[in-house]
Amino acid sequence: MVIRTLSQNPWETSTRSALVRISTHSLSISTSGPPRHPGSPVVLFFTGGGAPSALYLRLQRLLSVRHRVYFHDRAGYGDSELGPGDTGIHLGTMLTAQTAARELGELLDVIGVAPPYILLSHSYGAICARAFAGLFDPMQPSVAGMVLAESATELMFELFQPSVPPPAFTAIARGVDIEAVTHERERSRLTDQELAYVKAQLKKSARGSALENPRLSAKRLLREQQFARQVLGNAPLSVICADFTKDFRLIFEAGVRMGNGTRAEREECTRFFEQAQMFNDELRAGQLRLSGCNRFRKVLEEGHSLPITQPEILVEEVQWVVDHLKRRVPGH
Structure with a gap:
């Protein structure tokens, strides 16, 4: 019979949330489960990108039923402070995924939460998660598994220039009641009090979001050639693919009905939607090359906000990773 002891670290045994000091500033992190x-x-x-951890309250709640989880805010997000050099005046001082990864590593050292880790991410968070995975020796099982939900990739940033969505989208979306067409707040199933908290945290996060440089981060990640090196080895990897332009299209259609946008602006958005539809599978599925043990889950009825509106899907994929790991351990 195997007797399993429990950690003595309160950050690994209790529900906690705090601003934690690293070498240069303080970052917000919470844990539960x-x-x-x-x-x-x-x-x-x-x-x-632009999303504080508060936006994923229901995901954290659901994950915590069976798993010890950690949700943190990058520098300038939520209650997390900016570092002394995070001015954004020069390109070199803008926030990158690589900086965020190093700071998270330091934060975890401070609170005493060591590997192994299962990395779960959404959108631009996938660039940050993969930069974090790159901090570890690939020969060591520090990253036990990964779930990439509606993730940005280095290839996506190369394909869609200069931005996602294109600049013309702003003119067409002007005056559109976004909640009325996407129902994201309603589908998040958060209480009024929780929604008020999320709104306040989103406002605070604007400073960090404005300083982040996703394209520079993606270019730096591309140099690591993680796909070619299969950096996760055979750690279980799940890639979740939704219809990432779904909400953009709903907003676009509402804006067009209002008469927004010139013909050229509408055509620019239409080309973006067509291109995104054509390459959606390829952009997501390319990430499967990170590991020899993988699966690809398509949820095309959902949009890019899937972790907020249908967090149960991410919980299922984390459980798939955990189940795989258990089958590899003698006695399970």
């Missing part, structure tokens, strides 16, 4: 057994993997979540 069952107490950790030494050596067992924990789940680290990486939020999307």
Whole structure:
């Protein structure tokens, strides 16, 4: 009979949320879920661009039923502070995924939460998660598994220039009641109090979001050639693919009905939608090359906000990763 002890670290056994000081500034992190057994993997979540961890309250709640999870805010997001050099005056001082990865590594060292980790991410958070994975020796099982939900990739940033969505989208979306067409707040199933908290955290996060440079981050990640090197080895990897332009199209159609946008602006958006539809599978499925043990889950009835509106799908994929890991351990 195997007797499994519990960790003595309160950051691995209790529900906690705090601003934690690293070498230069303080970052916000929260944890919840069952107490950790030494050596067992924990789940680290990486939020999307412009999205504080508060936006994923229901995902954290659902994951915590069975898994020890950690949700953090990058510098300038939510309650997390900006570092002393994060001015954004020069390109070199703008926030990158690589900086965020190093700071998370330092944060986890401070609170004493060591590998192995299961990395869970959404949108631009996938660039950050993969930069974090790149901090570890690929020969060591520090990253036990990964779930990439509606993830940005280095190839996506090369394909869609200069932005996602294109600049013309702003003119067409002007005056559109976004909630009325997407129902994202309603589908998030958060309480009024939680929604008020999310709104306040989103406002705080604008500073960090404005300083982040996703394209520079993606270019730096591309140099690592993670696909070619299969950096996760055979760690279980799930890639979730939704219809990432779904909400953009709904907003576009509402804007067109209002008479917004010139003919050229409408055509620019239409080309973007067509291109996104054509390459959606290829952009997502390319990530499967990160690991020899993978699966591709398509949820095309959902849009890019899937972790907010249908977090149950991410919970299922994390469980798939955990189940794979258990089957590899003698006695399970």
